Amino acid sequence: MTSTSSDVNIEDIVDSPISDQLAMSTASDGLADLQPVKLVSNMSFKQPKLKVILDVDTGIDDSHAIMLALAHHNVEILAITCANGNVNVDLVVENTLRVLKACGREDIPVYRGAERSLLGNTSQFENFSGEAWNTPVDTSVVQKEHAANAIIRIINNFPGEVTVVAIAPLTNLALAMRLDSTVGRKIKDLYIMGGNIEARGRVSPCAEFNFYNDPEAAQVVLKEFINITILPYEVCRKFLLPWDFFDIWTNAGTPASEFIRRSVLESAKPARVAGREGYRSCDGYCMALVLDRSVVHSAEPVYATVELSGQLTRGQMVVDWDGLLGQPCNALIVKELDIGKIQALFMLMVRPQYPIPVQQQSGYFAQCPATQSQWSSAESSVLPQACLDAAALLYDTNNNSSNSIGASR
Numbered sequence: 097m098t099s100t101s102s103d104v105n106i107e108d109i110v111d112s113p114i115s116d117q118l119a120m121s122t123a124s125d126g127l128a129d130l131q132p133v134k135l136v137s138n139m140s141f142k143q144p145k146l147k148v149i150l151d152v153d154t155g156i157d158d159s160h161a162i163m164l165a166l167a168h169h170n171v172e173i174l175a176i177t178c179a180n181g182n183v184n185v186d187l188v189v190e191n192t193l194r195v196l197k198a199c200g201r202e203d204i205p206v207y208r209g210a211e212r213s214l215l216g217n218t219s220q221f222e223n224f225s226g227e228a229w230n231t232p233v234d235t236s237v238v239q240k241e242h243a244a245n246a247i248i249r250i251i252n253n254f255p256g257e258v259t260v261v262a263i264a265p266l267t268n269l270a271l272a273m274r275l276d277s278t279v280g281r282k283i284k285d286l287y288i289m290g291g292n293i294e295a296r297g298r299v300s301p302c303a304e305f306n307f308y309n310d311p312e313a314a315q316v317v318l319k320e321f322i323n324i325t326i327l328p329y330e331v332c333r334k335f336l337l338p339w340d341f342f343d344i345w346t347n348a349g350t351p352a353s354e355f356i357r358r359s360v361l362e363s364a365k366p367a368r369v370a371g372r373e374g375y376r377s378c379d380g381y382c383m384a385l386v387l388d389r390s391v392v393h394s395a396e397p398v399y400a401t402v403e404l405s406g407q408l409t410r411g412q413m414v415v416d417w418d419g420l421l422g423q424p425c426n427a428l429i430v431k432e433l434d435i436g437k438i439q440a441l442f443m444l445m446v447r448p449q450y451p452i453p454v455q456q457q458s459g460y461f462a463q464c465p466a467t468q469s470q471w472s473s474a475e476s477s478v479l480p481q482a483c484l485d486a487a488a489l490l491y492d493t494n495n496n497s498s499n500s501i502g503a504s505r
């Protein structure tokens with residue numbers, strides 16, 4: 097077993113036996129089960145669904161992660177737990193309910209969680225705009241149990257089975273860990289959107305928003321949870337959804353697409369006007385790689401922690417790339433993404449059953465019948481081949497009982 101961090105091709109990881117995966121890291125707990133979730137063919141329906149807890153601070157990006165998880169037939173959302181972050185926790189709860197209502201999935205249990213960071217010095221960042229965020233919701237459906245208690249209960253009910261997708265300040269997870277010190281080691285995987293690897297900040301010069309908002313919680317989680325994959329902020333900055341794709345995504349003609357359009361258009365406008373090359377949804381990207389690990393083009397196992405006391409750097413994620421601290425690796429850092437595959441997954445979000453041509457007839461593809469409809473020529477000219485290829489893998493035209501948020505309404 098090697099003791100140094102090094103670049104590894106994610107395909108080498110996901111295609112390797114678990115023992116080899118562990119050898120690629122030095123984590124004492126190992127970075128177990130890096131196999132991608134199989135999305136393809138009828139065979140996928142015979143697999144148990146991926147049990148997921150989403151920890152959110154909804155949040156425009158969070159809404160994309162939620163909608164993507166809802167759209168995928170192989171995901172079972174056990175809980176959405178809300179934390180103070182983008183906005184105060186009560187508004188996070190309301191916004192989460194708005195997303196679920198738009199998708200016709202108010203049956204998903206929502207839990208109210210941390211009101212403030214562990215030290216109480218939380219700052220909020222995002223001001224929402226967009227008509228989708230002003231609709232009335234019934235907050236009486238919110239679960240009475242606290243989010244941290246719900247996390248503990250669910251993980252203990254399904255030890256080793258639950259994938260936690262953390263796309264908010266990590267306060268709820270840290271609280272859960274302090275209430276039950278075993279939960280961090282009972283998860284299947286933990287995916288975190290947060291932290292930074294190039295010291296590029298968002299709310300401070302050096303710190304990413306989620307880690308900055310609760311550095312102590314981030315440190316607890318990085319130290320005490322296992323099987324952590326981190327999607328850092330700068331990586332999300334580098335991989336953008338082109339605006340012509342954005343236009344298709346937000347005008348797909350389904351209720352889900354309409355909700356996204358009404359929720360993002362206003363906030364996306366300044367970046368577009370300013371000439372940025374595309375749109376990004378950090379939390380949506382994070383959910384995409386949960387659903388399909390081949391979205392990750394490269395990743396590196398490292399030891400990562402959080403600066404708590406720096407005069408200017410509080411909340412910055414510190415990555416020991418060269419193993420100078422002699423600590424075992426505790427996280428897999430995502431470094432490159434396949435934005436084409438992400439586009440395919442994002443289309444799944446708005447048109448779960450949109451038929452596309454089966455372009456290859458081998459392997460799993462051979463089990464799918466040819467489709468009658470195709471992408472419109474206008475769309476095919478815009479969507480990159482990587483998106484079309486990935487979509488061909490994703491869409492199952494036999495499946496009429498898909499957990500469809502677009503086609504069912």
Ligand SMILES: [Ca+2]
Pocket residue numbers: 152153154155157158182263264379
């Ligand atoms: Ca978020």
